[in-house]
Amino acid sequence: MNESICKICGNKAEEYPSPKDQTVIVCSYCGRYSVTGSFFIENYSKDKTNFYKVSSWIREQNDLFQTYPIFDHEKFEQIINIKDKKIKEKFDFLLALFANAPQYISLYEDGFCEIDGQYIADKNALWSTNTFLVKTWSKSYQELCALFQKAIDNKLVDGEIINFRAINYRGLTFNGFEYLEDLGNPNQNSKNIFVAFNFEDNLKKVFNETLKQAIEKEGFNYVVVNQDNVEHNKNINDEIIGKLKSSRIVIADFTNHRNSVYFEAGFAMGMRIPIIWTVHEGHDNDMSFDTRQYPHIVWKNGEDLKKQIMDRIKVIC
Secondary structure, rough: OEEOEEEEEEEEEEEEEEOEOOOOOOOOOOOOEEEEOOOHHHHHOOOOOOOOHHHHHHHHHHHHHHOOOHHHHHHHHHHHHOOOHHHHHHHHHHHHHHHHHHOOOEEEEOEEEEOOOOEOOOOOOOOOHHHHHHHOOOOOOOHHHHHHHHHOOOOOOOEEEEEEOOOEEEEEHHHHHHHHHHHHHOOOOOOOEEEEOOOOOHHHHHHHHHHHOOOOOOOOOEOOOOOOOOOOOOOOHHHHHHHHOOOOEEEEEOOOOOOHHHHHHHHHHHHOOOOOEEEOOHHHOOHHHHHHOOOEEOOOOOOHHHHHHHHHHHHHH
């Protein structure tokens, strides 16, 4: 291990050699990632406007999916150009962070903080300003202040902002706790698992036979919507949306790019329904960039898909 500088945010980091011409970087701000030997951040040094998205994306991959991304030039270009999170998503991230944070915390513009009146002289401490910046996808301290002010205005938190240089948080209000309850995973008691894939004969056998049997064996309902199982007097889109809204989990397979799978996965994301992303081995490099940023189960055959999905379902449920 060598002390180094994070190639994304410029903070202190640890550097470890790795096989396959890669270097592992462990940064207290960005998280853990690897870079290939041919990747040089200096190519992007002139404009670092969107670097915050890369830092936040790495941390999200680490925290939510327990994956450690590998960067080459192409991967870095993809992530630096992804769409920013919607302001509502950033706001929800902030409220969720405060739910687990110390009750009395001050976040300063210079990156330091106070917890229960004790000054923390470490910008990379667990509950530092940096933590809130990177985990809310905030592009600046000013944007973080704007999110916090909205929480105050909506009477979700107790606190104040002092000259846009200090955020003083004193706890969630009753409305704040109620808001967070509504943010919890929807359909917690549902047994429906919605499955979206390309309805080709070879994939039908994998999903509608092998996977279906495994899902139903665990007591869940295997839900697929296509023209064959929708009444003629119903609109298939209405049926899809209705089934999605009542599902506990959505399995979205992107083998051979069925357009409606992208729609169904996007709708589930908007509903905050957990998604299991899958793709058949050999098709993972052909996926749209919109979904490639999420960790997919890359499966070899029906039995492999069944095992990996059932393991993931047990984690979620």
